Amino acid sequence: MYDLQIIRDLAEKRGFSYIEGEPLSKHTTFKIGGKAEMFVSVNNTEELKAVLIACKENDIPYFILGKGSNLLISDRGMKGVVLTLEGKFKEISLKENTITSGAGVNLAKLCTFALNNSLSGHEFAYGIPGSVGGAAYMNAGAYGGEMKDVVKSVTHITTDGDIVTLSADELDFSYRHSVYKTTDDIIISVTVELNVDDSENIKAKMDDFMNRRKTKQPLDYPSAGSVFKRPKGNYAGTLIEKCGLKGKTIGGAQVSEKHAGFIINIGSATCDDVLNLIKFVQTTVMDETGYYLEREIIHID
Numbered sequence: 025m026y027d028l029q030i031i032r033d034l035a036e037k038r039g040f041s042y043i044e045g046e047p048l049s050k051h052t053t054f055k056i057g058g059k060a061e062m063f064v065s066v067n068n069t070e071e072l073k074a075v076l077i078a079c080k081e082n083d084i085p086y087f088i089l090g091k092g093s094n095l096l097i098s099d100r101g102m103k104g105v106v107l108t109l110e111g112k113f114k115e116i117s118l119k120e121n122t123i124t125s126g127a128g129v130n131l132a133k134l135c136t137f138a139l140n141n142s143l144s145g146h147e148f149a150y151g152i153p154g155s156v157g158g159a160a161y162m163n164a165g166a167y168g169g170e171m172k173d174v175v176k177s178v179t180h181i182t183t184d185g186d187i188v189t190l191s192a193d194e195l196d197f198s199y200r201h202s203v204y205k206t207t208d209d210i211i212i213s214v215t216v217e218l219n220v221d222d223s224e225n226i227k228a229k230m231d232d233f234m235n236r237r238k239t240k241q242p243l244d245y246p247s248a249g250s251v252f253k254r255p256k257g258n259y260a261g262t263l264i265e266k267c268g269l270k271g272k273t274i275g276g277a278q279v280s281e282k283h284a285g286f287i288i289n290i291g292s293a294t295c296d297d298v299l300n301l302i303k304f305v306q307t308t309v310m311d312e313t314g315y316y317l318e319r320e321i322i323h324i325d
């Protein structure tokens with residue numbers, strides 16, 4: 025069994041903060057998730073490296089949390105260290121038409137930064153409520169754009185503390201997939217390459233995408249966005265609606281009346297409420313349409 029004292033000592037020595045027993049429901053857009061045994065906020069690569077090496081040497085499990093917008097975390101919480109990226113990881117810099125963003129930056133902030141510098145290509149991501157690191161990990165996308173269209177390179181830290189930069193063609197991007205889904209590496213920064221355009225055009229696109237989200241998505245309720253991946257040749261929301269499942273409720277979890285591809289937390293939904301509703305939807309859609317709906321949101325048990 026591991027001992028977290030090493031992380032407490034490191035935090036005191038290096039000056040980063042941690043909370044023991046922090047409810048993860050405070051850090052997920054679903055507002056679901058039990059307590060993190062230790063919730064650690066690191067401010068720079070040196071602190072992150074020290075924590076990762078301590079975790080590795082002491083068999084302490086760790087998990088990197090972005091903005092928690094694609095996660096369904098167990099009500100039992102998470103053992104070990106849950107890491108969040110603060111401080112330097114929230115900085116953005118510009119060199120001609122490339123922007124390098126810390127992994128902890130909000131996607132919306134990156135989109136606005138691009139707009140303010142008359143750089144186009146990132147508008148699709150405006151309104152995706154994740155971090156830049158989480159977006160690269162997921163190859164997040166919307167309205168015909170994906171991270172893979174703009175990412176030039178990604179820099180990560182390995183479990184041994186080595187810093188590695190991968191170019192776009194090494195990232196194995198595909199629909200909601202990147203190479204990071206197969207490793208324990210932590211993305212520390214992402215460089216995107218954009219095109220110069222008129223800022224009014226860029227702003228018009230961003231506003232259009234945001235308005236479409238507000239019109240179609242249940243943004244007044246906690247959720248983790250689209251629950252299922254898009255099945256080949258169809259849309260998850262269309263299939264779910266066709267099966268009459270809009271409004272289907274289990275405990276505090278409900279298939280949104282506004283967008284059937286979303287499950288919303290209408291009160292105090294538990295992780296199991298959502299999982300049971302997901303299973304119910306998958307079974308019904310399979311029985312009635314023959315489509316298998318693969319989960320997009322990540323369940324942490």
Ligand SMILES: Cc1cc2nc3c(=O)[nH]c(=O)nc-3n(C[C@H](O)[C@H](O)[C@H](O)COP(=O)(O)OP(=O)(O)OC[C@H]3O[C@@H](n4cnc5c(N)ncnc54)[C@H](O)[C@@H]3O)c2cc1C
Nearest residue numbers: 090091092093094154155157158159164165166211248249
């Ligand atoms: C209302 C709403 C609308 C949404 N719309 C869209 C949409 O249009 N398109 C879309 O693609 N998604 C959408 N999402 C889902 C979500 O916002 C994206 O998947 C987003 O990219 C997740 O980023 P995050 O920082 O929240 O990651 P988290 O949810 O915190 O984590 C997701 C995964 O990424 C990993 N991760 C996070 N940061 C790092 C890092 N620095 N290094 C390595 N791994 C990391 C985590 O460990 C976890 O496995 C939506 C969600 C909501 C709630």
